[in-house]
Amino acid sequence: MIVAERKPFDEIKNMVSGYKRVLTVGCGTCVAVCLAGGSKEVETLNAELNLAFGKDKIKFGAETLERQCDMEFLAELDSKIDEYDALLSMACGAGIQFLAERFPNKPVFPAVNTSFIGVNLDVGWYEEKCRACGNCVLAMTGGICPVTMCAKSLFNGPCGGTNQGKCEISNDQPCAWYQIHERLAAQGRLDQIIAISPPNDWSNQKPRKVIQPGYEERVKTLGR
Amino acid sequence: MKSGSKLERILNAGHFAFTGEVGPPRGANVEALKEKVAHLKGVVDMANITDNQTAMVRMSSWAASLICMEGGVEPNFQMVCRDRNRLAMQSDILGAYAHGIHNMLCLSGDHQQFGDHPQSKGVFDLDSMQLIGMVKKMRDEGKFLGGADIDVPPKIFIGAAANPFAEPFEWRVHRLAKKVTAGADFIQTQCVFNMERIREWIRQANDMGLTDKVFILPGITPMKSVGMAKYMKNKVPGMDVPDEIIKRLQGVDKKKVADEGIKIACEQIQEFKEMKGVAGVHLMAIEWEHKVPEIAERAGVLPRPEV
Ligand code: SF4
Ligand code: SF4
Numbered sequence: 001m002i003v004a005e006r007k008p009f010d011e012i013k014n015m016v017s018g019y020k021r022v023l024t025v026g027c028g029t030c031v032a033v034c035l036a037g038g039s040k041e042v043e044t045l046n047a048e049l050n051l052a053f054g055k056d057k058i059k060f061g062a063e064t065l066e067r068q069c070d071m072e073f074l075a076e077l078d079s080k081i082d083e084y085d086a087l088l089s090m091a092c093g094a095g096i097q098f099l100a101e102r103f104p105n106k107p108v109f110p111a112v113n114t115s116f117i118g119v120n121l122d123v124g125w126y127e128e129k130c131r132a133c134g135n136c137v138l139a140m141t142g143g144i145c146p147v148t149m150c151a152k153s154l155f156n157g158p159c160g161g162t163n164q165g166k167c168e169i170s171n172d173q174p175c176a177w178y179q180i181h182e183r184l185a186a187q188g189r190l191d192q193i194i195a196i197s198p199p200n201d202w203s204n205q206k207p208r209k210v211i212q213p214g215y216e217e218r219v220k221t222l223g224r
Numbered sequence: 225m226k227s228g229s230k231l232e233r234i235l236n237a238g239h240f241a242f243t244g245e246v247g248p249p250r251g252a253n254v255e256a257l258k259e260k261v262a263h264l265k266g267v268v269d270m271a272n273i274t275d276n277q278t279a280m281v282r283m284s285s286w287a288a289s290l291i292c293m294e295g296g297v298e299p300n301f302q303m304v305c306r307d308r309n310r311l312a313m314q315s316d317i318l319g320a321y322a323h324g325i326h327n328m329l330c331l332s333g334d335h336q337q338f339g340d341h342p343q344s345k346g347v348f349d350l351d352s353m354q355l356i357g358m359v360k361k362m363r364d365e366g367k368f369l370g371g372a373d374i375d376v377p378p379k380i381f382i383g384a385a386a387n388p389f390a391e392p393f394e395w396r397v398h399r400l401a402k403k404v405t406a407g408a409d410f411i412q413t414q415c416v417f418n419m420e421r422i423r424e425w426i427r428q429a430n431d432m433g434l435t436d437k438v439f440i441l442p443g444i445t446p447m448k449s450v451g452m453a454k455y456m457k458n459k460v461p462g463m464d465v466p467d468e469i470i471k472r473l474q475g476v477d478k479k480k481v482a483d484e485g486i487k488i489a490c491e492q493i494q495e496f497k498e499m500k501g502v503a504g505v506h507l508m509a510i511e512w513e514h515k516v517p518e519i520a521e522r523a524g525v526l527p528r529p530e531v
C-alpha cells in the first residue's frame with residue numbers, strides 16, 4: 001500500500017488560513033490503513049484546526065471517500081463542493097491530484113506527505129518496499145528490491161561499504177545485497193547474480209500510463 | 225596497448241607498479257594541490273585523484289587531474305556514480321581524455337549521507353560495474369552507452385576498486401570476476417591490514433585465472449597513530465583492521481608509532497612484491513603526501529622504471 005504521514009500542523013494551518021469554508025477530505029484506502037488520512041485522522045485534524053482557528057473564523061467540513069483515486073467516489077462530492085472555498089485532502093498524492101482535477105476551480109491542499117509504497121510491520125510501523133521503478137528485477141534478486149532496499153540502488157552489489165551484513169549508511173540498516181546473496185545462496189541460485197546486470201531503464205522518470213491488455217479498445221473510444 | 229598510459233606501459237612491461245593518491249583541495253587552492261603533487265613526482269607511477277571523497281565537496285577530479293599532470297605526475301581520474309548520471313559521466317570522460325587523461329577509476333562512491341551535503345539527491349543512475357562497462361564500450365566499440373558512434377573514442381585504461389574484506393567473503397572474488405568481465409584493466413583494493421584475508425583472496429583470484437586478465441594493486445595505508453587505527457577499525461565501513469596491528473602500534477614508544485606504521489606498510493609491500501598475482505601496490509598516504517618519498521625509499525620501490 002501507499003504510506004503517508006501527516007504534514008506538520010503549522011504547515012497545514014498556513015495553507016488553509018485565509019479561507020472561510022474548508023472541506024477536509026479523507027481517503028478510506030491506503031492512507032486509512034497506515035493511520036494518516038482515514039476518517040479518524042480527518043476528525044482529529046479538524047478538531048486541531050478548530051482549536052487553532054476558533055470555530056467562527058473557518059468552518060471545517062469533513063468527508064471521507066472510499067478512494068480518492070477513483071472518479072466514481074469523487075463524484076459523491078459534486079453536490080457538496082459549492083459550500084466550500086478550499087479543499088484539504090488527506091489522500092496520497094495521486095488522490096489529491098485527482099481531486100484537484102475533478103474540481104479545478106477549488107484550491108486543493110495536501111495535508112499529508114506521501115512517502116512510499118510499503119508494508120505493515122506492526123501497528124503504526126511501515127517499511128518501504130518498492131519505488132515503482134517500472135522495471136521489476138525481483139526475480140533476479142531473490143525477491144529483495146535493490147532499488148529500494150540498497151542505499152545506492154545498486155544492481156551489482158554488495159558495494160565495498162557493506163559492513164558485516166549491514167549497510168554502510170547505518171548499523172540499523174541491513175545491506176540489501178548481503179541479504180540478496182544469502183537468500184540466493186540458500187536457494188542454490190547464486191548464478192542469478194553472476195551475470196552483470198546492465199544499466200537500468202529508469203522508466204519511472206517520465207509520466208506514465210498503463211492500459212491493461214484487453215482494455216485498449218475501450219480506452220480508444222473514451223478518446224482520452 | 226589499450227590506452228598507452230604510463231601505468232599501462234609499466235604494468236605491461238612487467239614492472240611492479242607503485243601508485244599514489246591525492247585528495248583535491250576543499251576550495252580552489254591550487255598551490256596546496258601542486259605541493260602535494262610535487263611530493264609524488266618521480267616517486268609514483270600515477271596518482272589517484274579522488275572524486276568528492278567521503279561525499280565532501282572538493283575540486284573536481286578531472287580539473288585536479290589536469291593540475292596533477294602539469295606537475296609531472298600521471299593522474300588516475302576517479303569517478304563515482306553518486307553525483308552524475310550517464311550523460312554527465314560520458315561528457316566528463318570525453319573532456320578528460322581530450323586533455324590527455326588516460327586512466328580512470330570507476331567507483332560507486334560513498335553514500336551522500338556521510339558528507340557535507342547529506343540532503344543531496346544521490347544519483348546512482350549506473351553502478352560501478354555498469355560504469356566500467358560503459359567506459360569499455362566507449363573505448364573498444366567507439367559507442368556511447370545509448371548506441372551512437374563516438375567521433376574519436378576515448379582511450380582509457382580502466383580501473384576499478386575491490387574490497388576483499390567486506391562480507392560475504394566468498395562473494396568478493398566473484399565480484400572481482402564481474403568487474404573483470406565488465407572490462408576492468410586494473411584493480412586497486414581497499415586498504416589492506418588483514419594480510420591473511422588478502423592472501424586468501426589473491427589465491428582465489430589466481431585459481432580462477434583472474435590475475436591473468438587484470439592487474440591487481442593492493443591498497444596500502446600507513447597508520448599514523450593508534451587513534452587512526454582504532455578509528456579505521458570501528459568507524460570506516462568496509463575496513464578490516466586486525467587487533468594485532470593495533471597492539472603492535474601500542475607496543476612501541478609514543479614517538480615511534482608513526483614510524484612503526486610505516487614499517488608495517490613496508491613489510492606489506494615487501495610481501496606483495498613476491499606474491500603471485502599481484503602487479504603492484506597503491507599507496508594511500510592520506511594527508512601524508514610528504515612522507516611518500518620516504519616510504520617509497522624504505523619499501524625499495526625507487527627509482528621508478530622509465531618506460
Ligand atoms: S525493482 Fe522496481 S518495481 Fe521491483 S520492487 Fe524494486 S522498485 Fe519496485
Ligand atoms: S552496503 Fe549494501 S545496501 Fe548499502 S549501499 Fe552498499 S550494497 Fe547497497
